[in-house]
Amino acid sequence: MPITSIKGNQMPPSPIRKLVPFAEKAKKEGKKIYHLNIGQPDIETPETMINAIHNFSQKVVEYSHSAGIESYRRKLTKYYSRYNIELDYTEIMITTGGSEAIEIAMMSCMDPGDEILIPEPFYANYNGFSTQANVKVVPIRSTIETGFALPPISEFEKLITPKTKAIMICNPSNPTGYLYTKDELEKLRDLVKKHDLWFFSDEVYREFCYDGNEYHSVMNLKGIENNVVMLDSISKRYSACGARIGALVSRNKDLMATALKFAQARLSPPTFGQVAAEAAIDTPDEYFVKVKSEYVKRRDFVVKSLNEMDGVFCPKPSGAFYCIARLPIDNADKFCQWLLEDFAYDKETVMLAPATGFYSRPDLGTDEVRIAYVLNLNDLAKAMKCLSEALKVYPWKNAKTCIDE
């Protein structure tokens, strides 16, 4: 029997999805599960998108241009313009979800053995994409005590080697909900410029910034126009994760030409999704006003509930729809599996993502979980009740809780 690749063995299972088999089993046993483990919102996809799909009028479902449908790319320039990001449509390449944008950006800019600096905790799948590309992630730790603010630039400087080719951030951040300030971005800009690095910025949560805090895009940082690559997706913006439509955006023409070769190999992004995404740009502002106010309520409720539980600490995030909470537990992976396998409160339980998968060192995040506040307030209340009851009876507490490591 032939054996699978070393790369395949090194490939990390998704910390968000690896507990799915336990969840499936629990469901079959009649347990109701509140899914706070995955960024799959319950918010309805805008009607503009659904209508476009219902009115799909092509007789032949054809490949599109490898870089995406031109009319969609042109219309996207208007969308970005609302955030003062001025682009030519040739600076936008449509991808199959934000995932593919990251894959193509990594392969276009980095070779096996090259290093990428990423503040951790970071979106777990960055580990997967790096493994695919044989690229080494070099993490810089941000901490729950500072609400996961940018670590000092001196920490980045210490880790830069001749192999360092790129820096990556997610802003607002999945999994921490942290929103980078203009000052922090400018510090990163200086670093990127000094070492002539690629600067990847995953900005798929720009619609979700709270409390009057402003989103600043790397696309507007002066002096590093050729270094910057923005990774984007419509998944969260329009609650349309299944459409699998993203974008790779850069003013660097060499990069865009290189990226196009990878895009050509896979022929084209999905046509149905693109048609829906093009229509989505006309979604009325009220949709976002409503959605944002809903997320604020959810965040406020979840963060308050968490901090009221014994031994739990959760900083209040300014963006996205995630938070990271520290729990009085020995091991987040074990706890999250236990919630599915061995716990129920009124025949219900909650599914969380162990934070360990968002760090690259196995000893970090062991008492933290990521919570996606993507359910309605009623469900969130039940989910928080489950968690609170679970913590009371979970047999393996952590002696270290609330003591800084």
Next chain:
Amino acid sequence: MPITSIKGNQMPPSPIRKLVPFAEKAKKEGKKIYHLNIGQPDIETPETMINAIHNFSQKVVEYSHSAGIESYRRKLTKYYSRYNIELDYTEIMITTGGSEAIEIAMMSCMDPGDEILIPEPFYANYNGFSTQANVKVVPIRSTIETGFALPPISEFEKLITPKTKAIMICNPSNPTGYLYTKDELEKLRDLVKKHDLWFFSDEVYREFCYDGNEYHSVMNLKGIENNVVMLDSISKRYSACGARIGALVSRNKDLMATALKFAQARLSPPTFGQVAAEAAIDTPDEYFVKVKSEYVKRRDFVVKSLNEMDGVFCPKPSGAFYCIARLPIDNADKFCQWLLEDFAYDKETVMLAPATGFYSRPDLGTDEVRIAYVLNLNDLAKAMKCLSEALKVYPWKNAKTCIDE
């Protein structure tokens, strides 16, 4: 300014798509172009699929399971059953087009530096996927004189090294239209078994076998059940290239578990496409009877027209909807570009794919083109007329024409 990767520079531009800018320019100048360069059929997508899209009823366009929607995977087992391929649904993973199935299969089975044997000419993007995975393609030449039949197994044996991890075929073949016989497949089976290799088989054209010739799947080769990986796609089957739905199929459980980790990193295949693809399985048989008879007419017309042109040779293929023709020209890339830039007959021209991109040695296929007979008979007649007129006036003929190298 940071520089793009070595991998990105090595990435081959698609031979099918690299001439697109010249085609776009020609169109802007008012020329009509017959696209025989790309496997984008003009056949209508079945109504069953379009209706499923028009009736899409989910309020939230959600991620699916990373391996695809379970009901779709279960229904696919019934589809494969019609070809006597008996599967459990867990042996099928849904991918974003056949392209992603190949990418994931390569990464799951092969590491950087590993070698894969592929009879050439082969589907050009295999070069791209190999470059992405840092895998080395080792070609074995099949020739136009034999209609691109399987080269002798002794030729494979000569090239096997400790680095050889896999063999790959496309059956029926893109770009040659060749359909492997049962005997040829059994010879490959023995070779695969002897060296315990992975056996990748791209079988996306199984619906298109002509003249009573029978399609045999690698899935039914006895004794190598754990070596075989079938790559599939609905793009050609239902003329739905833009849906971007494919599948990776294998009975090897380790492989499926490894492949799932790559699938989890990119979250899920497109939801709209999967909903349409699930409905497509109910497409009535008459659809295929009609489509197949249409392709036979097109093939017969194109092959006859080509062989009637001075100095042109085109073997008659038994499957898919491509043929490779040898033309009396100096350089296929130059000729195909010239057709777009400098030639017109009655304000029309034809776009072909230079065969050079389907070989891995740059000196092969220089007087061959791939023709996709994906247009209706009227358009094909005009396209053939263009080609015939073009060959009369093309200034750079090939002295070697019709003389074997």
